[in-house]
Amino acid sequence: MGKRLQLHLQRWRQCPSPATPVDPTMTALATRLTRNLDLRHPIVSAPMAFAGGGALAAAVSRAGGLGLIGGGYGDPAWLEQQFAAADGARVGVGFITWSLRKSPSLLTDVLKHRPAAVMLSFGDPRPFADEIRGAGATLICQCQDMAHVMDAVEVGADVVVAQGAEAGGHGALRGTLAFVPEAADHLAQHAPRTLLLAAGGIGDGRALAAALMLGADGVLVGTRLWASAEALVKERHHRAIVETDGDGTLRTRVPDIARQIPWPRGFTARVRRNAFTDRWHGREDALEAAVAEEGPRYRQAFEAGDPDHTAVWFGEAAGVIHSIEPAGTIVERMAAEAAARLRSHGGATLS
Numbered sequence: 001m002g003k004r005l006q007l008h009l010q011r012w013r014q015c016p017s018p019a020t021p022v023d024p025t026m027t028a029l030a031t032r033l034t035r036n037l038d039l040r041h042p043i044v045s046a047p048m049a050f051a052g053g054g055a056l057a058a059a060v061s062r063a064g065g066l067g068l069i070g071g072g073y074g075d076p077a078w079l080e081q082q083f084a085a086a087d088g089a090r091v092g093v094g095f096i097t098w099s100l101r102k103s104p105s106l107l108t109d110v111l112k113h114r115p116a117a118v119m120l121s122f123g124d125p126r127p128f129a130d131e132i133r134g135a136g137a138t139l140i141c142q143c144q145d146m147a148h149v150m151d152a153v154e155v156g157a158d159v160v161v162a163q164g165a166e167a168g169g170h171g172a173l174r175g176t177l178a179f180v181p182e183a184a185d186h187l188a189q190h191a192p193r194t195l196l197l198a199a200g201g202i203g204d205g206r207a208l209a210a211a212l213m214l215g216a217d218g219v220l221v222g223t224r225l226w227a228s229a230e231a232l233v234k235e236r237h238h239r240a241i242v243e244t245d246g247d248g249t250l251r252t253r254v255p256d257i258a259r260q261i262p263w264p265r266g267f268t269a270r271v272r273r274n275a276f277t278d279r280w281h282g283r284e285d286a287l288e289a290a291v292a293e294e295g296p297r298y299r300q301a302f303e304a305g306d307p308d309h310t311a312v313w314f315g316e317a318a319g320v321i322h323s324i325e326p327a328g329t330i331v332e333r334m335a336a337e338a339a340a341r342l343r344s345h346g347g348a349t350l351s
Contacts, residue, residue: 029041029042029208029335029338029339031212031217031218032195032217033159033195033197033217033218034218036158036195037066037116037117037138039064039065039066040063040064040065040335041063041064041065041331041332041334041335042065042208042212042217042218042219042335043060043064043065043066043208043218043219043221043331043334043335044060044065044066044067044068044117044140044197044218044219044220044221045057045060045065045066045067045068045220045221045222045225045327046068046070046094046167046169046199046220046221046222046225047068047069047070047071047092047093047094047095047119047121048070048168048169048222048225048226048231048313049070049071049072049073049096049169050070050072050232050313051070051226051231051232051233051313052067052068052069052070052094052225052226052231052232053069053070053081053082053085053230053231053232054069054081054082054083054084054085054086054087054091055085055086055230055232056225056228056230056231056232056327057069057082057086057089057091057092058085058086058087058089058091059228059230059326059327059328060225060327060328060331061089061090061091062089062328063327063328063331063332064331064332064335065331066090066091066092066116066117067086067089067091067092067327068091068092068093068094068117068119069082069083069086069091069092069093069094069115070093070094071093071094071095071096071100071106071110072095072096072099073096073099073261074095074096074099074100074102074103074106076106076109079093079106079109079110083110083113090116091115091116092115092116092117092118092119092137092138092140093110093113093115093117093118093119094118094119094120094121094140094142095107095118095119095120095121096121096122096123096170097120097121097122097123097124097125097128098122098123098264099123100120100123100128101123101127104127104128107128107131107132108131111131111132111135111137114135114136114137115137116137116138117137117138117139117140117158117159118132118137118138118139118140119140119141119142119161120139120140120141120142121141121142121161121163121170122142122144122170122263122264122267123264124151125139125141125151125152125155125157126151126155129155129156129157133156138158138159139155139156139157139158139159140157140158140159140160140161140197141155141157141159141160141161142161142163142199142220143160143161143162143163143183144163144171144172144173144174144266144267145172145173145174145179146182146183146186149162149183149186149187150186152194153186153187153190153191153194157194158194158195159194159195159196159197160183160187160194160195160196160197161196161197161198161199161220162174162176162179162180162182162183162184162196162197162198162199162216163176163179163199163200163220164176164177164179164180164198164199164200164201165200165251165270166200166201166270166315166316166317167199167200167201167222167223167270167315168222168223168226168249168270168271168313168314168315168316168317169222169269169270169313169315170263170267170268170269170270171200171251171267171268171270172266172267172268175200176198176199176200176201176202176211177214179200180196180198180211180214180215180216181214181215183196183215184196184214184215184216185215188215195217195218196215196216196217197216197217197218197219197220198211198214198216198218198219198220199219199220199221199222200315200316201315201316201317202219202220202221202224202317203221203223203224203317203318203319203320203321204224204317204320204333204334204337205333205334205335205336205337205338205339205340205341206337206338206341207219207317208334208335208337208338209337209338209339209341209342212338212342213342221334222314222315223241223314223315223316223317223318223321224317224320224321224330224334225327225330226241226313226314227241227242227314227318227321227323227324227325228324228325228326228327228330229324229325229326229327230326230327231327234305234307235305236305236306236307237305237307237312238324239307240272240274240307240312241272241312241314241318241321242321242322242323242324244272244314244318244319245318245319246316246317246318246319246320247319248272248273248318248319249270249271249272249273249314249315249316249318250270250271250273250277250281251268251269251270252268252269252270252271252277252281253268253269253284254276254277254280254281254284254287254311255269255271255298255310255311256269257280257284257287257288257291258276258280258287258291258294258295258298258311259295259298259299260291260295269311269313270313270314270315270316271311271312271313271314272307272311272312272313272314272318274307274308274309274312275308275309276298276301276308276309276310276311277311280294297309298310298311
């Protein structure tokens with residue numbers, strides 16, 4: 001056994017194992033994340049813009065994970081509606097950081113709901129870190145490369161998310177399998193109290209078990225919970241993910257061009273391959289020239305739930321998703337599968 005694997009196992013085993021045997025309907029998988037955030041399962045739902053509403057966040061939290069409402073680009077009325085929809089459940093929220101800088105009062109308003117955690121992604125967390133900590137919320141920083149991880153450590157993040165390019169929605173270039181252990185090693189050396197979540201391609205219990213073995217304390221799950229009954233996703237978009245395998249997505253700029261949203265360089269969107277991406281991916285200049293006509297067409301298709309002429313926002317984990325289920329069922333099964341996998345392999349036990 002290599003020294004890195006020994007280190008990661010030792011780090012993970014610091015938490016006591018659950019006293020009850022693995023049960024597919026109620027499995028406690030103890031890690032530093034579950035202990036520090038008072039969870040039953042080391043699973044956090046990604047704050048997916050437009051899809052991750054209050055009902056989904058509450059369902060994940062009530063199942064033993066931590067649900068995050070997707071703050072997206074910052075619609076205060078929508079955020080109020082979604083906290084109401086969470087109906088008192090212990091949930092958090094996530095923001096696109098570069099967009100939040102345009103309306104920082106959104107954070108102040110959201111903190112009045114006393115969220116358990118606030119996740120910042122795709123931008124400098126420094127302007128908001130003190131306010132989040134001052135409100136007693138856990139600060140989660142999502143990172144797409146090692147420079148982001150170092151920034152998160154410098155700002156004192158409680159939790160770092162290492163997001164691989166397999167993830168649906170916006171991200172960058174690093175692959176989950178290599179990025180997570182590199183981030184784990186950096187945190188072990190420079191910020192040993194900081195927790196680590198793996199993200200990108202986490203679609204079932206096998207991936208959760210793998211993430212723990214790579215040195216993560218838990219996982220951030222997007223695509224698998226996008227394909228849940230509580231997600232704010234159109235029916236035909238849900239049907240599309242069930243019909244799509246892991247080869248059926250790509251990273252591209254074309255949805256942002258069509259929506260005229262100025263995403264910073266270096267971030268692209270992973271979406272389903274369809275007629276829209278076939279027409280415009282690789283022809284970004286032509287789309288920009290035609291955006292006055294194509295932008296409204298894109299938005300109309302999105303509102304109509306058309307899976308072919310707008311972006312459908314999911315990642316490579318689509319290949320292991322075969323049905324739309326309640327979020328609680330997904331969370332419980334992922335934890336049970338991971339615990340069973342880890343128990344069945346010599347050396348990788350819960351003790």
